[in-house]
Amino acid sequence: MEYVYGTAEIDGVMRENLKVIGGPKLEEGEYLTTVREYDDNTITDRCRIDRHYLTAEDEDGTKYDFYAISEHYRYIDRTKMLDETNAATEIAFVALAETGGIDGTTAGEHKNLFEEWQAGVSYKVGQYRRYGEKLYRCVQQHTSQAGWEPDKAASLWSVAADPAEEWPEWSQPLGAHDAYAKGAKVSHNGKHWVSDVDANVWEPGVSGWSEAKE
Structure with missing residues (x-):
């Protein structure tokens, strides 16, 4: 009919x-x-x-x-149309973040858009994955496995900036792709630090950082 x-x-x-x-x-x-x-x-x-x-x-x-x-x-x-539009926007956001078009801070603001880390997956440099309460960026291509979780494998993953965490724990950058920008805030050895320079790969307390005055 x-x-x-x-x-x-x-x-x-x-x-x-x-x-x-x-x-x-x-x-x-x-x-x-x-x-x-x-x-x-x-x-x-x-x-x-x-x-x-x-x-x-x-x-x-x-x-x-x-x-x-x-x-x-x-x-x-029009719920279906809006759902499809939102899904397309989210896919575009993830793709832009993983090709370097969106910085880690902005990606961290929308970390729920990214998939969770899983073992047995081939990850490429630039891909973001959630693990625990944080968002991580792949810095070395690899196939994931148990024991190489993002919070344990600093050579494979770097923590993306999370705006909800004002002073994230410092992690050693591996190169320009995950170096700290001028003004970046971190915690290290029980203190708070602010980066003095762009492309900062130095350890806080050694060079390139100023201790924050509380």
């Missing part, structure tokens, strides 16, 4: 009408609710059947019934 809503001239007056393809005839005064599912939305119509005014048949023998309707209400649910 198929329902097509439209308008037509009925008894000399333009009115809303309903074309029904197949199925039993509808009764005068009956309230009809139809739901049509599409890829990007769902359309729900509800109307009152005022009267049947025409029956027609095409060359294939398909019968069409036409009804004058009133009290027509239509609701369009």
Whole structure:
């Protein structure tokens, strides 16, 4: 059965009408609710059947019934379209972060968008994964395994900046890709430090850092 809503001239007056393809005839005064599912939305119509005014048949023998309707209400649910749009946006965000288009701090603000770390997966440099309460960035291509969890394998993973943690624990950078920027804040040896320079790979207390004054 198929329902097509439209308008037509009925008894000399333009009115809303309903074309029904197949199925039993509808009764005068009956309230009809139809739901049509599409890829990007769902359309729900509800109307009152005022009267049947025409029956027609095409060359294939398909019968069409036409009804004058009133009290027509239509609701369009675009949740599916929004869900698809949001999913596409999230995928684009992750892809941009993993190609270097988004910094670690911004990635950390949305860490729930990234997948959790798993053993037995081939990881490439730049990929982000969640582990525990932190977001990590792969700094060396490898196939993960038990014992190489991000919080244990500093040569494979670096902690992405987490805005919820003002003074994250310092970890030794392996190169320019995970070096600290000027103004970066870290904790090390029980103290708080602020980076004095960009591309900082030095250990706090040795060079390139100033101890924060509380």
